[in-house]
Amino acid sequence: MKKLWGGRFSKQPEEWVDEFGASISFDQQLASQDIKGSLAHAKMLFQCKIIDESSYENIKNGLLSLQSEVEEGELTYSVKYEDIHLNLEKLLTDKIGPDGGKLHTARSRNDQVATDFHLYVKEETLLIIAHIEELQKSLLNLAEEHVETIIPGYTHLQRAQPVSFAHHLLAYFWMLDRDKGRLQDSLKRSDIMPLGAGALAGTTFDIDRNITMNELGFANKYLNSLDAVSDRDFAIECCSNASMIMMHLSRFCEELILWSSEEFGFIEISDSFTTGSSMMPQKKNPDMAELIRGKSGRVYGSLISLLTLMKGLPLAYNKDMQEDKEPVFDTVKTVKGCLSIMTGMMNEVKIHVDKMNKAVHQDFSNATELADYLAKKGIPFREAHELVGQMVLQCIQKGCYLLDVSLDEYQEWCPLVEHDLFDALSPKTAVERRNSEGGTGFEAVRQQIDAAQSKMAVSNN
Numbered sequence: 072m073k074k075l076w077g078g079r080f081s082k083q084p085e086e087w088v089d090e091f092g093a094s095i096s097f098d099q100q101l102a103s104q105d106i107k108g109s110l111a112h113a114k115m116l117f118q119c120k121i122i123d124e125s126s127y128e129n130i131k132n133g134l135l136s137l138q139s140e141v142e143e144g145e146l147t148y149s150v151k152y153e154d155i156h157l158n159l160e161k162l163l164t165d166k167i168g169p170d171g172g173k174l175h176t177a178r179s180r181n182d183q184v185a186t187d188f189h190l191y192v193k194e195e196t197l198l199i200i201a202h203i204e205e206l207q208k209s210l211l212n213l214a215e216e217h218v219e220t221i222i223p224g225y226t227h228l229q230r231a232q233p234v235s236f237a238h239h240l241l242a243y244f245w246m247l248d249r250d251k252g253r254l255q256d257s258l259k260r261s262d263i264m265p266l267g268a269g270a271l272a273g274t275t276f277d278i279d280r281n282i283t284m285n286e287l288g289f290a291n292k293y294l295n296s297l298d299a300v301s302d303r304d305f306a307i308e309c310c311s312n313a314s315m316i317m318m319h320l321s322r323f324c325e326e327l328i329l330w331s332s333e334e335f336g337f338i339e340i341s342d343s344f345t346t347g348s349s350m351m352p353q354k355k356n357p358d359m360a361e362l363i364r365g366k367s368g369r370v371y372g373s374l375i376s377l378l379t380l381m382k383g384l385p386l387a388y389n390k391d392m393q394e395d396k397e398p399v400f401d402t403v404k405t406v407k408g409c410l411s412i413m414t415g416m417m418n419e420v421k422i423h424v425d426k427m428n429k430a431v432h433q434d435f436s437n438a439t440e441l442a443d444y445l446a447k448k449g450i451p452f453r454e455a456h457e458l459v460g461q462m463v464l465q466c467i468q469k470g471c472y473l474l475d476v477s478l479d480e481y482q483e484w485c486p487l488v489e490h491d492l493f494d495a496l497s498p499k500t501a502v503e504r505r506n507s508e509g510g511t512g513f514e515a516v517r518q519q520i521d522a523a524q525s526k527m528a529v530s531n532n
């Protein structure tokens with residue numbers, strides 16, 4: 072079988088070599104972007120009088136019919152034709168005859184593949200943003216229900232100060248919001264059209280890149296043909312943004328896994344997102360959360376693959392760059408899948424408010440309240456800190472908590488203590504009062520929810 076570029080060659084590569092060089096097994100994912108790009112290119116060639124009307128009509132109709140065959144999953148590709156670009160050109164020519172050969176006028180596979188890939192990354196970025204918003208909505212709903220649910224807040228994974236459960240959930244809302252911002256910003260750099268760069272140096276044909284740019288809905292076009300065909304920053308940025316999302320999801324999953332353990336017992340993940348053990352009948356394993364945590368590894372891996380792939384490449388196109396697609400395809404699929412699972416999991420999670428409440432009553436996370444109480448009575452905070460430290464130690468030795476100490480015992484320890492101390496030491500009061508901006512106080516959290524809701528409303532307009 073003769074290659075589409077076979078003119079210069081006297082010998083054909085063997086099939087196993089073709090197999091090694093081909094990308095059709097994975098770049099067939101770009102079929103509809105490739106057809107879209109070709110339709111725009113053909114229209115431009117016609118409008119610039121580079122091909123005549125009948126050739127254009129012929130090409131257009133052929134491409135449209137290929138497009139419906141792609142949608143129906145009816146096309147079969149061959150490794151003989153290497154990649155999606157040559158396969159589609161071959162299928163087109165088989166369908167419409169020699170006019171098919173005019174489509175590649177003033178175009179190279181180098182600007183073609185870059186264009187397809189930009190279209191793909193742009194489309195997928197918008198889809199990832201939509202997935203993030205679904206998760207944000209779910210978190211926001213849960214937060215609204217749990218402003219006054221209190222959990223221990225941790226530093227070093229040691230109980231630190233009690234916080235509103237909504238506050239904890241909202242921390243993830245804001246991480247996701249920054250992720251969304253990064254994706255939106257990255258669109259500025261994927262929304263640039265490489266088409267018209269040719270193989271590397273532009274073309275002698277009198278093309279009009281504004282026609283293809285408008286036709287394909289790009290906001291801008293590359294102004295340097297070498298840069299146009301060599302740039303993969305947009306693909307790397309997509310993987311980098313996805314890595315940050317995965318890092319956030321992974322941290323969240325780590326917490327869900329801890330919280331659903333017997334030791335914490337704060338939540339129960341729905342049966343739909345857990346699995347049992349083949350041996351131990353009592354088990355309910357948080358598999359999906361663990362998988363999301365685990366899949367962060369492959370997404371980071373893709374980012375590193377791409378950075379390494381590109382670091383030594385001289386300008387302009389090099390075949391190495393065919394290796395750029397699988398990491399991005401895998402990343403996009405993984406991150407969308409993880410966001411959907413996460414949303415489903417949060418929509419169905421059961422919150423054990425009683426366990427959370429019990430936890431905050433069985434620790435020393437109100438020790439700061441006691442120190443603050445003394446400081447408000449005029450004792451320098453450093454001294455108060457020392458005194459409270461001694462009191463905590465005494466309690467540990469006796470096996471009780473700060474709320475179990477009697478007023479008499481407190482007054483003996485420090486005569487400034489009055490009965491109002493007990494209210495100050497309750498976890499609810501401790502949380503309720505922290506209404507500094509961005510704090511965990513109930514009022515502050517309600518304001519935060521309002522801010523989050525306005526943020527969502529703005530992005531949906």
Ligand code: ARG
Binds near residue numbers: 154180184
């Ligand atoms: N399959 C190739 C890729 O993905 C398309 C571009 C090939 N260009 C070339 N001159 N060999 O990178």
